[in-house]
Amino acid sequence: MPELPEVETTRRSLEPALLARRIDRVIVRDRRLRWPVPHELEARMTGAVIHSTSRRAKYLLIDTDRGHAIVHLGMSGSLRVVARDAAPRPHDHIDVLLDDGVVLRFHDPRRFGSWHWIEGDPSTHPLLAALAPEPLTAAFDAAYLHRVTRGRSAAIKQVLMNGNLVTGVGNIYASEALHLAAIHPRTKAQRVSLERCARLAHAVKETLARAIEAGGSTLRDYVDGHGNPGAAQQAHAVYERAGEACPRCGGIVKGFRQGQRSTYYCPGCQR
DNA sequence: CCTCCCCCCTGCGCGC
DNA sequence: TGCGCGCAGGGGGGAG
Numbered sequence: 001m002p003e004l005p006e007v008e009t010t011r012r013s014l015e016p017a018l019l020a021r022r023i024d025r026v027i028v029r030d031r032r033l034r035w036p037v038p039h040e041l042e043a044r045m046t047g048a049v050i051h052s053t054s055r056r057a058k059y060l061l062i063d064t065d066r067g068h069a070i071v072h073l074g075m076s077g078s079l080r081v082v083a084r085d086a087a088p089r090p091h092d093h094i095d096v097l098l099d100d101g102v103v104l105r106f107h108d109p110r111r112f113g114s115w116h117w118i119e120g121d122p123s124t125h126p127l128l129a130a131l132a133p134e135p136l137t138a139a140f141d142a143a144y145l146h147r148v149t150r151g152r153s154a155a156i157k158q159v160l161m162n163g164n165l166v167t168g169v170g171n172i173y174a175s176e177a178l179h180l181a182a183i184h185p186r187t188k189a190q191r192v193s194l195e196r197c198a199r200l201a202h203a204v205k206e207t208l209a210r211a212i213e214a215g216g217s218t219l220r221d222y223v224d225g226h227g228n229p230g231a232a233q234q235a236h237a238v239y240e241r242a243g244e245a246c247p248r249c250g251g252i253v254k255g256f257r258q259g260q261r262s263t264y265y266c267p268g269c270q271r
Numbered sequence: 272c273c274t275c276c277c278c279c280c281t282g283c284g285c286g287c
Numbered sequence: 288t289g290c291g292c293g294c295a296g297g298g299g300g301g302a303g
Contacts, residue, residue, distance in 0.1 A: 002296060002297090003296060003297090006296075032280095034279075034297085034298085034299085058296095058297075058298095072297080072298090073296090073297090074279095074280095074296085074297060074298090075280085075281095075295070075296050075297055075298095076280085076281075076282085076295085076296080091281085108280095108281095109280075109281050109282065110279085110280045110281050110282085110295090110297095111279080111280055111281080112279070112280065112296095112297060112298080113297090151273090152273080152274095153273080153274080154273075154274060154275090158274085158275095161297090161298090162298095163297085163298070170296055170297070171295090171296060171297085172296065173296095222296080259274095259275075259276080260275095260276070260277080261295095261297095262294080262295090
């Protein structure tokens with residue numbers, strides 16, 4: 001389901017319900033996620049006290065006095081807080097029962113999500129160690145983007161979606177950021193100048209920040225931690241808008257397939 | 272090392 | 288109405 005803005009929105013909406021709560025019990029109904037849920041998860045998490053939540057790329061972290069849960073929502077995952085007597089529905093794979101009667105519930109029909117546990121520094125976890133800088137920090141800037149795109153013949157859109165080069169930008173926001181930066185998605189990454197890298201880095205930040213402000217984007221089955229759909233329902237400029245007029249230049253938005261994913265752009269203003 | 276392609280999985284909308 | 292197909296927000300992994 002989520003790109004970075006949806007994960008961040010989920011994290012923010014869940015955090016008040018989690019802070020200072022002790023974990024009474026963990027129920028795993030289906031361990032068959034992207035990676036099998038570790039068998040020791042229940043024992044490790046039970047009794048832990050949550051002191052914060054955080055996010056790295058599209059991973060949501062639940063930080064406790066005993067270790068960190070590292071949760072990925074994949075394509076269709078969601079985390080919600082529900083009452084203890086709320087009956088589990090299909091695809092509700094994991095429940096974390098808190099000491100005030102609230103349950104943190106992980107739901108993921110496609111099971112592309114994952115749930116790991118690490119004791120010690122979570123940034124050393126194999127899934128997190130090689131990730132690119134956070135896109136909303138100063139470390140992600142024109143110089144960084146220019147440096148990592150040198151010598152790369154892949155299309156700039158593919159590079160935006162490579163988590164070891166740029167994190168948090170998924171299929172929707174890659175198209176949106178390239179539109180905002182007026183760069184054609186098929187441009188070879190190595191041909192994007194420093195000046196255009198500056199525009200693109202800014203566009204990535206702007207696109208993600210706006211989507212976070214809007215409370216998560218318009219995703220067909222996205223809900224925040226309380227089951228509410230993405231608020232403000234921000235309109236995408238190009239994503240899934242083939243045939244419509246570009247809001248900037250009035251050109252007709254086109255869609256095509258790029259590496260098994262759909263890409264949308266405006267041939268009128270993206271070069 | 273880089274690029275390309277496949278795959279994991281379920282659900283939904285569409286055309287017939 | 289039912290069925291088959293294509294597609295959906297991610298990202299690891301292997302072949303070349």
